[in-house]
Amino acid sequence: MLYIDHFTLNIPDTTKPRVIIIGGGFAGMNLIKNLSGKDFQIVLFDRQNYNGFWPLLYQVATAGLEPDAIAEPMRKMFTGKEDFHFRLVRTTGVNLATKTVSTLIGDLTYDYLVIATGTKSNFFGNEMIKQYAFPLKRMRHALDLRSHLLQVFEQANMINDAALHQSFLNIVIAGGGPTGVEVAGALAEMRKYILPCDYKGIDFEKMNIYLVEGNDRLLPAMSPQSSSWTMRYLQKKGILVKVSTRVKSYDGKLVTLGNGDEIPAQTLIWAAGVTGELLNGLPAGSLERSRILVDEFNQVKGLSNVFAIGDIALMKTAEYPNGHPGVAQPAIQMGKHLAQNLTRRLRKKSFLPFQYFNKGSLAVIGRNGAVGDLPGNIHLTGFLAWMTYLFVHIFYLIGFRNKLVVLSNWIYRFFTYQRGNRLIIRPYVHKEDKAGQEFVDRYLE
Template sequence: MLYVNDLSLNIPETTKPRVVIIGGGFGGVNLAKNLSGKDFQIVMFDRQNYNGFWPMLYQVATAGLEPDAIAEPFRKMFDNGEDFHFRLVKITGVNPVTRTITTLIGELQYDYLVIATGTKSNFFGNESIKKFAFPLKRIPDALNLRSQLFQAFEQASLIRDEPLRQSMLNVVIAGAGPTGVELAGALAEMREHVLPGDYRGLDFEKMNIYLVEGNNRVLPLMSPESGSWSQQFLEKKGIIVKLGTRVEDYDGELARLSTGEEIPTQTLIWSAGVTGALIDGVPAESIENGRILVDQFNQVQGLPNIFAIGDIALMKSKKYPKGLPGVAQPAIQQGKHLAGNLARLLRRKPLKPFNYFNKGTLAVIGRNGAVGDLPGKLHLKGFFAWITWLFVHIYYLVGFRNKLVVFSNWIYRFFTYQRSNRLIIRPFVRQEDKAGQEFIRRYQED
C-alpha cells in the first residue's frame, strides 16, 4: 500500500532560477515551451497529466471524438525539454513571503511563480444545480455527459411511462456562449441523423433541446450580427431558444426557469458561467471578481516574482476595462510574452508590456454553419466561417497524430453524418439517482 508519507516531490536541486508553473493549459504550456532549460529549471504542476484542446471538448461529449484525440501528455510534449519537470500533484497553497508552494506531499521553493490555473464552472452559489447539473470543463466532464446522454436514450427505449420517457429525451443547456451553442448544434445533428437509426423504437421528433440564456441574445460576447445569425440557424435546426431567461434551480429531474416554466429533464448541461480557479495564499486585495489582478507585465498586484496568465489573470486596460476575454488567444500570447520577460529579468533588462492582438473569435453551430468576428469588424457566417473554424482548430491541436485523427473523423462525418464513439465505457450514475442505479444493476452488472 502507498502512503502519502512515502511520497516526495523529488525535484532535483539546481543553481538556476526555478520557475514553477501551476497549470498546464494554453498559457502554462506556451510559457514552458518558450522558456530556455539552459537558463531556468522549469517545474509544472497540474491535476491531470495532459494538455487538452478545450474548444473541442463538446465533440467528446457528443460522441464525435475520443478524448485522446484532443489531448497530449505533458511528458510527451516536453520529452526533449532540458531541465523540465512535471508533477501530477495538487497545489494546496502559496506563501509569497517564503517563496514556497505547498502540496499534499511537500513544499517547493521558487524563484518565479506563474499561476495559470484557468477557470472552473461558476454555479453562482446554487448548490442544487452544482450537485445535479453536468459541467463541461474537463475531459472527465465530457465522458460523464456522453455516458449520461446515451444512458438516458437506452433507458427511454425501455420505459413505458410517457412523461418519464419524455424527461429522458429532454436536454436543457444553460448558457448560450460558444460551448452552449456548439453543444446545441451537435445534439441537433445527432437527433436528426444518428439517433433515429440507433433507437428505432423512439420518436426523436419528441426530443426537445432547450438553450437557455440570461442575456437577450445568443453568443453575448460576440457581435450582434453573429448572435442573430446563430439564433436563426439554431432555430431552423429545431432548438428551442429561450433568451432573457435563467435556470434558477434543478433537482436532477426538474429544471425551474426564472420565467416560472418547469422542464422535466434528466440532463441539464451547465455552461452558464465560469470563475477563476484560485489558489490559497493569494491575498484578497490581489483578487477581483474571482480573478487575479495583474499589471501590464502579468505580475500579480503587490506580489513580486509572482505572475498570472490566461483566464485566471485580470489585466485591465482602456480597451478591455473588464479584462481580456476568456478565450485561448490571450493565454497563448501571454505565455509566450512572459517567457521573454522572464529571460529579460534574468539579464536585468527592462520588461516589455503585454499587448493583446485580437485574432478574432469563431463559433461553430453545425455542418456548414459557423460565425466569426475577425479584426477590422469583419464578420463571417455560414459555410466559409465553418471551413475557417475547421482549419483554425486543426492548426492549434497539439501533435501530428491528433491533427490527423481529428481531420479524418471530420471527413468521415461529413459524408456519413455518423458519430462512431457512441460507447458507454463507464456508466455515470449519481448516488441520488435510484432509477439509474437500478438500471445499472439489472442490465450491466455481472
C-alpha cells in the same frame, strides 16, 4: 493501496532560477515551450497529466471525438526538454513570505511563481444545480456527459410511461455562449442523423433541446450579427431557445426557469459561466471578481516575482477594462510573452508590456454552420465561417497525430453523418440517482 505518506516531490536542487508553474493549460504550456531549460529550472504542477484542446471538448461529450484526439500527455510534449519537471499533484496554497508553494505531498521554494490555473464552472452558489447538472470544463466532465446521454437514450428505449419517457428526451442547456450553442448544434445533428438509426423504437421528433440564456441574445460576447444569425440557425434546427431567462433550480428531474417555466428533464448541461481557480495564500488586494489582478507585465499587483497568465489573470486596459476574454488566444500570447520577459530579466533587461493581438472569435453551430468575428470588423457566417473554424482548430491542435485523427473524423462525419464513438465504457450516474444506479447495476455492470 496508495502510499501517499511516502510520496515526495523529488525535485533536484539547482543553481538556476526555479520557475514553478501551476496549471498546464494554454498559458502554462506556451510559457514552458518558450522558456529555456538551460537558463531556468522549470517545474509544472497540475492535477491532470495531459494538455487538452478544450474548444473541442463538446465533441468528446457528443460522441464526435475520443479524448486522445484532443489531448496530449505533458511528458510527451516536453520529452527531451532540459531541466523540466512535471508532478501530478494538487497545489494547496502559496506562502509569499517564504516563497514556497505547498502541495499535498510537500512544499517547494520558487524564484518565480506563475499561476495559470484557469477557470472552473460557476454555479453561482446553487448547490443543487452543482450536484445534478453536468458541467463541461474538463475531460472527465465530457466523458461523464457522453456516458449519461447514451444511457438516457438506452433507458428511454425501454420506458412506456409517456411523461417519464418525455423527461428522458428533454435536454436543457444552460448558457448561450460558445459552449452552449456548440453543444446544442451537435445534439441537433445527433437527433436528426444518428439517434433515429440507433433507436428505432423512439420517436425523436419528440426530443426537445432547450437552450437557456440569461442575456437578451445568444453569444453575448460576439457581434450582434453573429448572435442573430446563430439564433435563426438554431431555431431552424429545432432548438428551443429561451433568452432573457436563467435556470433557477434543478433537482435531477425538473428544471425550473427564472420565469416560472418548468421542464421535466433527466439532463441539464451547465455552460452558464465560469469563475477563477484561485490559489490560497494570495492577498485579498490582488483579487477581483474571482480573478487575479495583474499589471501590464502579468505580474500580480502588489507582489514581486509572482505572475498570473491566462483566464485567471485580470489585466485591465483601455480596450479591455474588464480584462481580456477567457479564450485561448490571450492565454497563448500571455504565456509566450511572459517567457520572453523572464528571459529578459535574466539578461538584466527591463520587462516589455503585454499587448494582445485579437485574432477574432469563432463558434460552430453545426454542419456547414458557424459564425466568426474577425479583425477589421469582418463577420463570417455559414459555410465560410465553418471552413475557417475547421482550419483554425486543426492548426492549433497539439501534435501531428491529433491533427490527422480529428481531420479524418471530420471528413468521415461530413460524408456519412455518423459519430463513431457511441460506447458506454464507463457508466455514469449521480450519487443520489437510485433509479439510474439500479439500471447500471442490473444491465451494465
